[in-house]
Amino acid sequence: MKKTLSIINFELKSLNRFYIWWNIAWISMILLIVPFYSSISEESEKFGELYENLPEGIRVAFSLDANTLSTIEGFINTELVELLVLATSILGLYFGARSIQREINNKSLLFLVTKPVSRFSIFFGKAKAVLISSFFANAVLFGFVYFAAEIMTTETISLLYVVSSFLVIMLYLFLYYSLGLMLGVLREGGSALGVGVVAVISTFMFNIVSNLSDKADFLKYLTPYYYLDLKTVINDNVGINLFNYFIILSITVTFFIIGYLIFKNKDIDT
Amino acid sequence: MNENFLEIKNLTKDYGNGKGALDVNISIKPGEIVGFVGPNGAGKSTTMEMIMSLIEPDNGTRKLFGENIKSREDIQKVIHRIGYLAAEGGLYENLTAMQTFKYAEQLYGINVNGEYQRLATELQLDLDKKIKALSLGNKKKVGIIQSIIHNPDLVILDEPTSGLDPLIQQQILKIIKDFSSKGRAIFLSSHNLAEVQSVCDRVIMIKNAKIIFDDKTENIIHDQGKEIKLINPPKIILDRIRNVIHDDSIKEAGNEVTLSVKRLHPIIKILMEYDFEDFYILKPSLEERFINMY
Numbered sequence: 001m002k003k004t005l006s007i008i009n010f011e012l013k014s015l016n017r018f019y020i021w022w023n024i025a026w027i028s029m030i031l032l033i034v035p036f037y038s039s040i041s042e043e044s045e046k047f048g049e050l051y052e053n054l055p056e057g058i059r060v061a062f063s064l065d066a067n068t069l070s071t072i073e074g075f076i077n078t079e080l081v082e083l084l085v086l087a088t089s090i091l092g093l094y095f096g097a098r099s100i101q102r103e104i105n106n107k108s109l110l111f112l113v114t115k116p117v118s119r120f121s122i123f124f125g126k127a128k129a130v131l132i133s134s135f136f137a138n139a140v141l142f143g144f145v146y147f148a149a150e151i152m153t154t155e156t157i158s159l160l161y162v163v164s165s166f167l168v169i170m171l172y173l174f175l176y177y178s179l180g181l182m183l184g185v186l187r188e189g190g191s192a193l194g195v196g197v198v199a200v201i202s203t204f205m206f207n208i209v210s211n212l213s214d215k216a217d218f219l220k221y222l223t224p225y226y227y228l229d230l231k232t233v234i235n236d237n238v239g240i241n242l243f244n245y246f247i248i249l250s251i252t253v254t255f256f257i258i259g260y261l262i263f264k265n266k267d268i269d270t
Numbered sequence: 271m272n273e274n275f276l277e278i279k280n281l282t283k284d285y286g287n288g289k290g291a292l293d294v295n296i297s298i299k300p301g302e303i304v305g306f307v308g309p310n311g312a313g314k315s316t317t318m319e320m321i322m323s324l325i326e327p328d329n330g331t332r333k334l335f336g337e338n339i340k341s342r343e344d345i346q347k348v349i350h351r352i353g354y355l356a357a358e359g360g361l362y363e364n365l366t367a368m369q370t371f372k373y374a375e376q377l378y379g380i381n382v383n384g385e386y387q388r389l390a391t392e393l394q395l396d397l398d399k400k401i402k403a404l405s406l407g408n409k410k411k412v413g414i415i416q417s418i419i420h421n422p423d424l425v426i427l428d429e430p431t432s433g434l435d436p437l438i439q440q441q442i443l444k445i446i447k448d449f450s451s452k453g454r455a456i457f458l459s460s461h462n463l464a465e466v467q468s469v470c471d472r473v474i475m476i477k478n479a480k481i482i483f484d485d486k487t488e489n490i491i492h493d494q495g496k497e498i499k500l501i502n503p504p505k506i507i508l509d510r511i512r513n514v515i516h517d518d519s520i521k522e523a524g525n526e527v528t529l530s531v532k533r534l535h536p537i538i539k540i541l542m543e544y545d546f547e548d549f550y551i552l553k554p555s556l557e558e559r560f561i562n563m564y
Contacts, residue, residue: 107359
């Protein structure tokens with residue numbers, strides 16, 4: 001247990017450094033965007049007219065709905081969280097891919113695998129560090145979103161929306177982290193990150209394309225962005241269906257298990 | 271107590287085309303320093319990595335401290351008794367030397383109370399520099415210290431002195447010798463046969479993935495015979511010598527003639543008869559023994 005803690009501590013040092021800068025960037029963006037909410041929500045009718053002139057396919061594909069700008073949750077979601085979802089997916093993938101594959105490639109993993117620590121501790125110690133670090137970083141970020149909305153606007157932001165967004169971001173991060181880890185141990189000396197980014201972009205595009213025509217509707221089932229859609233929370237003020245959380249969690253756990261089994265049996269030579 | 275620390279039998283990892291390690295048998299007793307020599311790609315690192323369970327063998331058995339190692343999980347029972355230095359890598363470039371040793375301490379679950387500081391002082395190693403800022407020689411020093419920080423019974427060193435200048439080589443060899451004097455076993459691979467001769471009790475040679483030689487260093491040198499170098503010897507002396515030893519044992523180069531002999535006495539007798547003093551006897555070395563095998 002102590003040894004796993006040592007691995008977690010070691011990983012946390014570099015993750016925390018990264019997350020400080022990551023949060024500074026996103027908090028700066030929040031500070032820039034939120035003050036515009038009042039004026040944009042007042043002008044939402046004009047945005048509506050502007051959107052009406054665009055082809056329906058474009059409106060549907062990019063979720064250009066003026067009504068969403070008239071509520072603080074919709075505004076935050078459109079201007080910030082949707083971008084954060086994509087960025088977090090790629091970040092999760094990056095953490096996963098660099099975690100083991102990079103250490104195998106630069107041979108630094110030999111330091112750990114020749115010490116009295118099991119491969120289980122190494123694999124899941126690294127994952128726990130990402131979980132802890134991401135949990136606190138995103139808690140700070142969404143805490144800031146909540147208070148920024150409270151202080152900088154005249155509206156009260158839905159706590160359900162803030163908590164759901166936090167959960168969704170954490171799940172996306174871990175889904176793609178587990179994918180990155182699995183690809184990292186699977187691809188001998190190759191770039192797991194490149195393959196993973198293609199997977200993120202593809203699944204993101206599936207979600208957009210599935211909105212464009214009935215024929216492509218089936219694609220939505222192939223993308224996590226369909227299962228964890230925050231518009232349900234914004235429009236209906238109800239949490240995301242628990243079954244949808246379960247589906248994404250199951251896929252994440254499956255990636256973790258496959259990744260671990262490959263890593264456990266992987267030869268690590270010089 | 272006389273049980274072998276390491277015993278591998280018919281250990282095989284076949285990468286095809288004579289690469290890997292085929293039917294390797296090695297045993298190492300407590301207190302032994304065993305040198306593992308062979309050309310590049312002969313199978314030294316593969317063998318060591320199989321011992322450490324970094325790669326799993328296709329066939330064969332491994333015993334470490336009496337424990338049968340059948341899988342990666344098994345080596346966890348004894349890995350705290352083993353120190354390992356990889357031929358390259360094995361360190362986190364963004365850590366300082368001090369952080370590396372502290373991390374190793376935590377992973378071994380020990381506190382050596384700054385023993386690494388004593389070693390670092392002895393090796394003139396700056397503990398506060400990041401690994402990526404260290405020279406190759408200093409990285410090797412960090413690697414050696416982290417491999418012995420927990421006082422292991424068996425230390426496996428994959429080319430501990432390769433690419434280092436002679437001064438650092440000597441420093442590292444001193445650390446290895448000092449460490450082995452405490453009754454620990456050391457298994458080290460090297461290309462430097464003079465270095466192996468100076469520190470190892472036993473030498474194992476591997477070529478094309480197979481062990482071709484395993485004997486005590488003193489036996490190898492003793493069996494090898496001796497060399498006498500004559501400077502500009504008169505023809506009459508050479509004619510007499512040709513009556514005593516075979517022509518194949520006589521090598522002429524310029525004004526020097528080198529004689530390879532099992533016994534010195536008959537040759538010395540001839541030289542004394544002619545009062546010839548321009549000769550010297552060469553100390554036999556592993557290099558001469560093995561160079562033709564490489």
